[in-house]
Structure formats: C-alpha cells, structure tokens
Amino acid sequence: MRHGLELKKAVFHTICGRFDDWAQQFAFACRRGCASCCTRHVTITGVEAQIVLDHVVAGQMQQWLAARLETGLPEQRAGLTTNQLAQRCLEGGDPPAEHRDSGAPCPFLEHDRCMIYPARPFACRCFASTSSCRPGGSAVVEPAYLAAATAVSQIIEHLGQFDLWGNMLHVLYVIGCESKVIDPEPSENSLMDVRNRCTTAQPLPCFLLDESDRVRVVPLIESIFRATVAGKTVENILNGR
Ligand code: SF4
Ligand code: SF4
Numbered sequence: 001m002r003h004g005l006e007l008k009k010a011v012f013h014t015i016c017g018r019f020d021d022w023a024q025q026f027a028f029a030c031r032r033g034c035a036s037c038c039t040r041h042v043t044i045t046g047v048e049a050q051i052v053l054d055h056v057v058a059g060q061m062q063q064w065l066a067a068r069l070e071t072g073l074p075e076q077r078a079g080l081t082t083n084q085l086a087q088r089c090l091e092g093g094d095p096p097a098e099h100r101d102s103g104a105p106c107p108f109l110e111h112d113r114c115m116i117y118p119a120r121p122f123a124c125r126c127f128a129s130t131s132s133c134r135p136g137g138s139a140v141v142e143p144a145y146l147a148a149a150t151a152v153s154q155i156i157e158h159l160g161q162f163d164l165w166g167n168m169l170h171v172l173y174v175i176g177c178e179s180k181v182i183d184p185e186p187s188e189n190s191l192m193d194v195r196n197r198c199t200t201a202q203p204l205p206c207f208l209l210d211e212s213d214r215v216r217v218v219p220l221i222e223s224i225f226r227a228t229v230a231g232k233t234v235e236n237i238l239n240g241r
Pocket of ligand 2: 037038106107108109113117
C-alpha cells in the first residue's frame with residue numbers, strides 16, 4: 001500500500017459506512033448511555049488513531065487526552081493481530097488462548113458517554129448486542145454479524161498495514177507523542193516501553209469465514225470492495241493501485 005494518510009482515512013469512513021448499512025438488518029438493544037461494553041481493551045490501527053487525534057485537535061482536547069492517557073495504560077502487550085490469526089489458521093495452526101478482558105472502563109467514557117464518539121475506532125463501532133448487556137456480561141450477536149465484524153476488521157488492518165496495531169490507548173499514546181499532539185509526553189510511561197507493547201498491522205491473507213456465514217457476509221465484502229473513494233475502488237486502493 002503506497003497511499004497517503006488522508007486517502008486511508010476516507011477509505012476507513014467508507015468501510016464503516018458500508019458496514020453500518022449492512023448491519024441495519026439486525027435489531028440491536030444498544031442505546032445512548034448504555035456503555036458497559038466500553039472497556040480498555042479496544043484494538044486499533046494507526047489510521048484509526050490518526051482519526052481520533054484529528055478529532056482531539058479539532059476540539060482542542062489535547063490536554064484532556066494527555067490526562068486520560070496518564071490514568072494508567074494496560075501493561076499487556078499486543079497479541080496476534082486478526083490478520084496474523086488468519087495466517088496462522090491458513091497454515092493449520094491453533095489459535096492462541098483468549099485474553100480475558102478485565103472489564104475496566106475505557107478512560108474516554110464520561111458520564112456513560114464516549115468523548116470521542118464521532119471518531120471512535122471500528123472495534124467500538126461494531127460492538128453491539130441484541131439484548132442489553134449487564135456490566136461485565138456478554139453481548140449477544142448472530143454468528144454472521146461476528147463474522148462480518150471480523151472480516152471488516154481484517155480489511156481495516158490491511159488498510160493500516162505496516163503501521164502500528166495494538167491497544168487503543170497504547171497506539172494513541174505513541175502516535176500522539178510522536179506527532180506532538182500530546183506535548184509534553186506524559187511522565188508516567190516511557191514512549192519506547194509503550195511502543196514495545198504494540199505490534200504491526202499485517203496484510204490480509206484470507207478471510208476467517210465459515211461456509212455458513214458466507215451467504216450473508218460476502219455481499220458486504222463485495223460492496224466494500226466496489227465502493228469508490230477519490231475516483232478509485234476501495235479494492236484497487238487496498239491493492240495499492
Ligand atoms: S453492546 Fe451491550 S453494553 Fe454496549 S451499547 Fe450495546 S447493549 Fe449496551
Ligand atoms: S472509545 Fe468511546 S466507544 Fe470506544 S470503548 Fe472508549 S468510550 Fe467506548
């Protein structure tokens with residue numbers, strides 16, 4: 001991929017728009033102020049971090065962001081990315097043990113409202129449930145929805161390939177400090193330590209799709225690939241053409 005950041009941001013918004021249109025077929029219980037799904041374990045790409053940082057700068061929220069990131073970053077390092085997991089499956093390997101979410105609330109949540117809502121990453125956009133989640137409880141979604149959300153995450157990771165991938169707070173910390181959106185660097189953590197907790201987004205090797213989900217999910221993938229941004233199809237942009 002040799003496209004510029006602005007084009008990648010536009011592609012991200014187009015992908016999210018196609019996903020939102022496709023997801024209209026589900027009746028979700030999600031509503032404003034319902035936020036027990038908002039924990040500290042959201043993973044993002046560098047492109048998504050840039051969109052959040054643009055929102056922070058536009059709203060003159062730089063000090064607010066620095067203070068939020070000073071409240072404690074998760075110690076855990078990034079595991080396999082979704083595309084690394086797909087590559088492992090392609091090679092017949094076993095998936096790694098699942099990480100148990102601590103359930104600690106996301107620091108961007110204030111009075112049960114997301115302070116970066118218009119710029120939130122895809123992982124936040126796709127979290128949904130057909131019945132209301134209790135705090136610490138599980139969301140309920142159809143397998144096809146989960147499969148679609150995973151496929152779209154893979155496309156977004158491909159879009160952000162070879163840039164940072166990891167916990168939202170870590171990636172925002174690193175890119176925010178390096179781009180001086182957060183300045184001075186919060187004293188609690190060293191930039192190198194936090195960078196080492198991130199990994200790198202990878203190209204898409206294959207979709208993690210069960211045969212039973214294909215009939216509903218493939219039309220979404222095709223609609224994303226056919227969409228145009230700046231006169232090019234998303235498929236061509238993702239292929240670096
Ligand atoms: S996923 Fe669950 S907690 Fe999150 S908004 Fe939907 S119903 Fe509420
Ligand atoms: S960024 Fe916003 S939507 Fe995402 S987990 Fe945090 S509060 Fe929730």
